Amino acid sequence: MNSVVINLLYIAASILFILGIKKLGKAESARAANRLSAVGMLLAIVATLLYGGLDWKFIIIGMLIGGGIGAYAALRVPMTGMPELVALFNGFGGIASLLIGIVEFVKIHQTESATYLANLEAQTGIAVPFWFAATAISLTILIGGLTFTGSLIAWAKLAGKINGSTRFPGQGTLNILLIIAAVVAAIWFSLTPDAPNLAIVVGALTVIALSLGVLMTIPIGGGDMPVVIALLNSYSGLAAAFAGFIILNTVLVVAGCLVGASGLILTGIMCRAMNRSLGNVLFGGFGAASGKTGAAVEGEMKPASIEDAYYVLESARHVVFVPGYGMAVAQAQHAVKELAAILEERGCQVEFAIHPVAGRMPGHMNVLLAEADVPYEQLWEMEATNRVIESVDVAVVIGANDVVNPAAKDDPSSPIYGMPIINVHKARTVYCLKRGKGKGFSGLENALFFRDNVRMLYGDAKATISQLVTEFGEE
Amino acid sequence: MTPLLLLIFAFTLAIFLGVELISKVPSQLHTPLMSGSNAISGIAIVGALVALGDGESTLVRGIAFGALVFATINVVGGYLVTDRMLAMFQNKNKPKKGDH
Structure with a gap:
């Protein structure tokens, strides 16, 4: 019975998120849309609390602390500091997903994979093979970690704490090696369910994810930041969607996915506004890939009073x-x-x-x-x-x-x-x-x-x- | 395996829906759209709540608690900051105040 109510509420929440995102793109309905989606979030939270067996003390304290910090920052930061704040909030969404990935891994590691999967099935009614759970955890850690540190770098750049773009020789190769290492770690994890050294493997995966976020964001020049910020926004949604695949939660999957996909649209709009492909922004660097420097400009600049x-x-x-x-x-x-x-x-x-x-x-x-x-x-x-x-x-x-x-x-x-x-x-x-x-x-x-x-x-x-x-x- | 396929089905549909939902967004709304959808990605809060089960070990609850705090900041801060921004835009749409 309870699970029927929960799922119906999740459906209602998903509809509100869909309407929220849709109407957020139109000037006259944007503010109401944001409130609709906030109601959707409230429904999703209330529904989740109906699961029972939750640690209320931790939940209340955690939500009070988080809500207090969030509200304080949102209401007190001057409008001019808004870009930084949005980047920072985005990073917090990323680390939340990252931590969910880690916490589910710790649960597996502390018991046995079979027990974990049995518990999961008892809770959700969905049976999954171990490789599926492991892959979902790996992807959540990877995207969540990348979103977190990437957003922190974006925040630092927007706040003027880091200037310019940082490149070093072999940066591209290093990124590729790290991605390969991440894939190896993820496969290792999914193939060896109860190996005692898994903590090291997943730990390494986490470090790789955090490093990739930094490495992929520091070379981005100031003018390309709008693209990267839109992309990180999309990533934070994807991370949540993958987290949904770990705990097999529909609203998490659907809402995260909506954000991930609509974030890509905004990224596309930004890319088109620069007549560049996403790959070129992320890996090319300005003018670096083409080697073009432009024709020499003739004449002189004329100052005026x-x-x-x-x-x-x-x-x-x-x-x-x-x-x-x-x-x-x-x-x-x-x-x-x-x-x-x-x-x-x-x-x-x-x-x-x-x-x-x-x-x-x-x-x-x-x-x-x-x-x-x-x-x-x-x-x-x-x-x-x-x-x-x-x-x-x-x-x-x-x-x-x-x-x-x-x-x-x-x-x-x-x-x-x-x-x-x-x-x-x-x-x-x-x-x-x-x-x-x-x-x-x-x-x-x-x-x-x-x-x-x-x-x-x-x-x-x-x-x-x-x-x-x-x-x-x-x- | 079937319930899992249903979840993957929902995932796939949501991708297409997300792509179709917004097409042409006026640049005025780019920042609010981003921060508003960013607040939705705070849905990770659901994952944090589920992980905070009664019978879990201290380590699990500690990490889940961290996830809950960050996700709540994301949700509450995200919605409020978007609302503040949109309120600012909305005032602009009304006739100008007598400021000159």
């Missing part, structure tokens, strides 16, 4: 801001919003053009600009801006680089050739706010900066924008 920019902006009737990671670093979003509001008040049309991979995580710029109270109607997608770009008087590029590099359109020898960009070079005048004369993360000279209609405003983006705001105020 704040006054110049002020006079041009003052007479502009249509201005587009193009934010990039530089805006996040300079925390310039509030100043930008202020400038945008001034321009709008003067009767100028103002938009923000957002490239799908601007920033370090999917949707990064939207979160920052929403935090600065920029109205939603002003946040335009790349395609929409490109349709009207010829009629734009001034484009202001704030710390964006490769996503506005015209070499992606007209230089087949450029490593970013083919990547969709915001065509700011077609605007009448372009101002590029840039910290200094250095190159972008890809190490490419940006052909945009050398165009005739482009002027550079060097210095801290926030300071530059604030000075412009002051100029308008002094009228």
Whole structure:
């Protein structure tokens, strides 16, 4: 009886998760969708508690601690710290799955595989061969561990604790050797059910999984981070799904799988926004695989003063801001919003053009600009801006680089050739706010900066924008 | 073996469903979609609860307890942070406040 109720609740929870993910992709229903899926989670938890024979003391204490930490972090972290926090939460999901894999192994190891499988069948009504349980445990440990350390590295990169990408000779070979070692460990585990040395094998598998997470994430350059974060998100779902195969729990399998698959869609969107394959992002490195360096750029960058920019902006009737990671670093979003509001008040049309991979995580710029109270109607997608770009008087590029590099359109020898960009070079005048004369993360000279209609405003983006705001105020 | 096949059946269907569920997501929603689905992957909490059986050894309960804490952070934090983000977006959709 109990198990019927539990499974019906699991079905209800799964439906809520499906609706939740589906509606999360639409602006008008997103918030309600998130709440639906939270109710689904509550149902799944309540259903699980109906199993009985659980250690209530540990459960209550654990949920209070976890819930307290989660709620505190979620409600107290400033919006600008959101990308890091999401990466960190993702890592916690990964380690939870990893620990479930380990705990089930410990159960096998402490009794006998036959007893473990018999208990499992008594609990779930499903009989599985040992190799199946062992493979599920191995996959959970592998993907869970990889998600955990990968997300931690992503967190450190987003929080600015690690900069740039780290590569060393033989890194690819090392990764392949580690993956082979992981497969060997998994096969060993599944073939020798009650061998006394299994703890070492599974321990080694855990270490390999944790190392792979680090090794696969450290070489990823800043501009490629959105892809990796979307992928890690997908992995955390897969890890949960595999954990579901260990304890033979339907809701775990279904929910984890939904997240894993929908995460892949987002990863695909990010890859397409860069015109690159997933493999190229993960293993290629920027420009490293193709050996392309791009044609030499001729001409010179033309610096401009704040006054110049002020006079041009003052007479502009249509201005587009193009934010990039530089805006996040300079925390310039509030100043930008202020400038945008001034321009709008003067009767100028103002938009923000957002490239799908601007920033370090999917949707990064939207979160920052929403935090600065920029109205939603002003946040335009790349395609929409490109349709009207010829009629734009001034484009202001704030710390964006490769996503506005015209070499992606007209230089087949450029490593970013083919990547969709915001065509700011077609605007009448372009101002590029840039910290200094250095190159972008890809190490490419940006052909945009050398165009005739482009002027550079060097210095801290926030300071530059604030000075412009002051100029308008002094009228 | 049949019940196990049913589980694999559910797994396969869920993959296809997950792929079909979202096609074109406006970039505004990329971060909330990610953090919202990340909260769902906290479903690992179910695995942690099941592992915290009464009769288990201290070692098992210790590790399962760790899994429970991390999964709960993921679930509670994930949903709350997504809600906070979406609330922020939603305010933007309404007519502007008189801030100028």
